[in-house]
Amino acid sequence: MKDKFLSLITHDLKNPISSIQLISEALSKSSSNLSKEELVNEIIEIGESARNLLTLLDNLLDWSRIQVGSFPFNPENIDLNFIIRANIELFRINAMLKKINLIVETEEQILVYADANMVSTVIRNVLSNAIKFTPINGNITTEVKIKDNLILVSINDSGVGINELNKKKIFNYNSGFTTQGTSNEKGSGIGLILCKEFIEKNDGRIWLESKEGIGSTFFFTIPMSK
Numbered sequence: 249m250k251d252k253f254l255s256l257i258t259h260d261l262k263n264p265i266s267s268i269q270l271i272s273e274a275l276s277k278s279s280s281n282l283s284k285e286e287l288v289n290e291i292i293e294i295g296e297s298a299r300n301l302l303t304l305l306d307n308l309l310d311w312s313r314i315q316v317g318s319f320p321f322n323p324e325n326i327d328l329n330f331i332i333r334a335n336i337e338l339f340r341i342n343a344m345l346k347k348i349n350l351i352v353e354t355e356e357q358i359l360v361y362a363d364a365n366m367v368s369t370v371i372r373n374v375l376s377n378a379i380k381f382t383p384i385n386g387n388i389t390t391e392v393k394i395k396d397n398l399i400l401v402s403i404n405d406s407g408v409g410i411n412e413l414n415k416k417k418i419f420n421y422n423s424g425f426t427t428q429g430t431s432n433e434k435g436s437g438i439g440l441i442l443c444k445e446f447i448e449k450n451d452g453r454i455w456l457e458s459k460e461g462i463g464s465t466f467f468f469t470i471p472m473s474k
Contacts, residue, residue: 261301261304261305264297264298264300264301264304265297265301267293267294267297268294268297268298268301271290271293271294271297272294274290275287275290292345296342299342303372303373303376303439304438306369307369307373307438307439307442308438310369310442311438311441311442311445314442314445320363320365321363321366321449322363322364322365323361323362323363323450324361324362324363324364325359325360325361325473325474326359326360326361326362326364326367326473327357327358327359328354328358328359328360328367328392328399328401328470329354329355329356329357329358329392331364331367331368331371332352332354332371332390332392332401333352334368335368335371335372335375336350336352336375336390338372338375339375339376339379342379343379343388346379346382346383346384346386347384347385348379348382348384348385348386348387348388349386349387349388350388350390351387351388351389351390352389352390352391353389353390353391353392354390354391354392355392358392358394358399359472359473360399360470360471360472360473361470361471361472361473361474362450362452362470362471363446363449363450366446366447366449366450367446367450367470369442369443369446370442370443370446370447370454370468371390371401371403373439373440373442373443374403374440374443374466375388375390375403376439377439377440377466378403378404378405378407378464378466379405381405381407381408381464382405382406382407382408382463383406383407383408386405386406386407387405387406388403388404388405388406389402389403389404389405390402390403390404391403391404394472395469397472398452398469398470398471398472399469399470399471399472400467400468400469401467401468401469401470402465402466402467403465403466404463404464404465405463405464405465406462406463407463407464408460408461408463409458409459409460409461409462409463409464410456410458410460410464411460415456415458418440418456419440419441419443419444419454420441443468447468447469447470450470450471451470451471452468452469452470452471453468453469454466454467454468454469455467455468
């Protein structure tokens with residue numbers, strides 16, 4: 249299973265690297281013939297490929313550290329709103345490029361008992377996917393509620409949605425499920441698998457509700473502060 253998974257990752261590592269190489273070679277040969285707007289678009293595409301590569305490498309590093317038991321686990325009382333807003337700022341430019349409206353609905357301060365790095369990684373991956381699969385002029389809403397002595401986080405997008413068959417694959421190592429975003433963004437599938445491991449490590453659970461052509465909502469729970 250791990251061999252199959254690493255084979256998929258190796259394949260997905262090649263995509264952003266190939267994109268950076270091809271665009272760089274094209275720019276070196278024809279940059280003088282490009283308009284300023286075309287040049288800016290090419291530079292933006294290089295940046296997007298580099299960001300995708302960095303995200304994939306971060307996820308792969310975290311996953312490998314989990315497998316060998318070397319990923320630090322330090323649960324403590326943390327301000328969930330701070331983590332949510334910090335991650336939303338990370339994707340502000342990505343959202344602007346696709347004219348996506350990022351909405352946050354939460355209380356002023358929500359304290360949870362969890363590992364801050366793990367929770368941040370989960371939010372980052374789910375937001376990244378939401379932007380990837382939401383078309384231009386779409387909406388992404390992050391909401392936090394208190395339910396049954398747990399904190400319930402939902403991240404809803406007005407994207408392409410996921411059919412019933414693929415919904416069963418996204419948290420599964422063996423499926424190797426991945427697909428392209430609305431602007432042909434690439435993904436490896438490792439992000440959501442990592443999210444599942446991190447949320448369960450923090451005594452929570454993660455699940456998905458989605459309708460093809462309408463959008464998706466990812467939910468996860470984490471314990472309230474002690």
